Amino acid sequence: MADPSLEVCPDFAGDLYAAIRTDLVNATGTTHEAVAERLRDAWTTGHEARILEWNRQREEEAQAEAEIEQARAVREEEERIAREAEAEKDRFDAEKKKPKMNGFNATVTVGDAIAPRPSQYAIQKLNNFEYVELWYFSPDGCKEAMKTSRSIADDTFSLAKLDDQLTIRPASAFKASRSALPDHELPFSIFLRAKNLFLMQANAAKWPQTHLDALALFFWHLENHSIRNNSELGDLVILHYASRVRLDWHDRLKRDEGFNIGIINESLLRSINEEIWDRVRSRTLTASNNAEQTSAQQQHRKTSYRDSSDPKRRPSRSRSPSQTDNHKKADGFPTPDKGKNREQRNKGFSRGAGSRGRSACAICLGHFAHNIQQCDSSNLWDKTTPAHSCRTQDGRIISTNGLPLCYRWQRPGGCTAENHDSAHICSGCGKKDHGAQTCPRGEKA
Incomplete structure (x- = not known):
C-alpha cells in the first residue's frame, strides 16, 4: 500500500470528469460546480481515512519492530551474560586447579620438633x-x-x-x-x-x-x-x-x-585371646614333640653306635645252640628273657627314668599305682587340694589357665630343650624352678 499522504486530489471540474458531472447534474438537478465540489469532498474524506489507516498500520509495524528489537536485545544480553558467566567459570576452574601458595606469619618461627612424614x-x-x-x-x-x-x-x-x-x-x-x-x-x-x-x-x-x-x-x-x-x-x-x-x-x-x-567389645577380645592361646599351645606342643623326637633319635643313634663298636656286645655269628645256652658264662650277660623284658617295659611305663620307684603323676602328683598317662583328676593325690593342671581330649597337659605345659619337664629326667621355656612350669603348683617329680605338693614316695 502506497502512502496516501502523497496522493493529489483529481480535478473534478476539468474536462476529464465532464461526462460524470453531466450525468450527476441530470440525476440531481444541480450545477456542474456543485457536483465537482461534492466529488472533491468525497475524495478528501476517503483520502483522510486512508491516511489514518496508513498511519495506524505504520504504528503497528513500528511497535512490532520495536518488540522484535527489544527481544533481540534481551536475547543478546542473555547471551552476553551467559558468555561472561562461562568465562568466569573457566577462570574460576583454572584458578582452582592452579597451585596456590599460602601466606605466612612473619613473626612465627619453625617449631622445636618436626613430625615424621608418612608416604x-x-x-x-x-x-x-x-x-x-x-x-x-x-x-x-x-x-x-x-x-x-x-x-x-x-x-x-x-x-x-x-x-x-x-x-x-x-x-x-x-x-x-x-x-x-x-x-x-x-x-x-x-x-x-x-x-x-x-x-x-x-x-x-x-x-x-x-x-x-x-x-x-x-x-x-x-x-x-x-x-x-x-x-x-x-x-x-x-x-x-x-x-x-x-x-x-x-x-x-x-x-x-x-x-x-x-x-x-570384651567378648570379642576374649575370643581373640582364646584363639591366640590355642595357636601358642599348638605350636609349643609341636615344638616339644619335635624336640623329643629329635632327642630320642639322637639317643638311639648313640646307643646303636656304642653297641656296634663294642666287641663284647656283638653277637657271635658262629655260636652254636649250646654256646647260646651258656651265653652267661661266655660274655657275662644273661640270656634275655622275652617275657621278663616285656614285664619290665610295662613297669617302666609308669615308673619314670629314676630308680626310686614309681614316678609322680603329672596331674595328681601321686606315686600310687594308677595309669599316669590317662590321669585326669581334678584334685591332687590327697583328694582335697585342687589340681593345678588338667589333660585335654588329645592327651596334652595344660594349666588351669590354659597354658600348655611340657610333659618331659614333669618327668624325672626333665627337659633340656630351650625353644619352649615358657612351658617349663610345674604341673603341680605352677612354679618354674622344678617339675612334678620334686614338687612340694607331691605324695611322698
Missing part, C-alpha cells in the same frame, strides 16, 4: 577416609617414604577416578609398600608410636572430629586394658583386636553401618 600413599588413603596400616606411620614406614620420595620421578603420574571423573595424580599416591606390615605384626611399642602420628595426620586430613575422638578413645582403652598386665600374650591380643576392629570399622562406614569404635 604419599598413606596420606592419600587418609584424604579418602580409607583404611591404611599403621606401619606407614611407624619410624620404618616414614624412613622408607623419605627414600622412595627421592627415587620416584616428579613427572610420573597415574589416572584416578574422583567424583565420576578421571584425574591425574602422582604415581606415588597409589604405590603401596612391599615392606608394610599388618597392625598385629608390629611390636607393641611401635604400634603406640605409629597410632600417635596416624591421629595427627588424620586430623590434618580433616577427618570429622567425632571420628577422631572415637579413634583416640579406642587406642587409649587398648593401651590401658588390664589384659596387658594379666596375660603373657596381652599385647599380642590387643594388636590383633586393633587390627581386625579398625579394618571392620572402615568397611562398615562405607556401607553406612558405622559403630562406635571407642567402645571395646
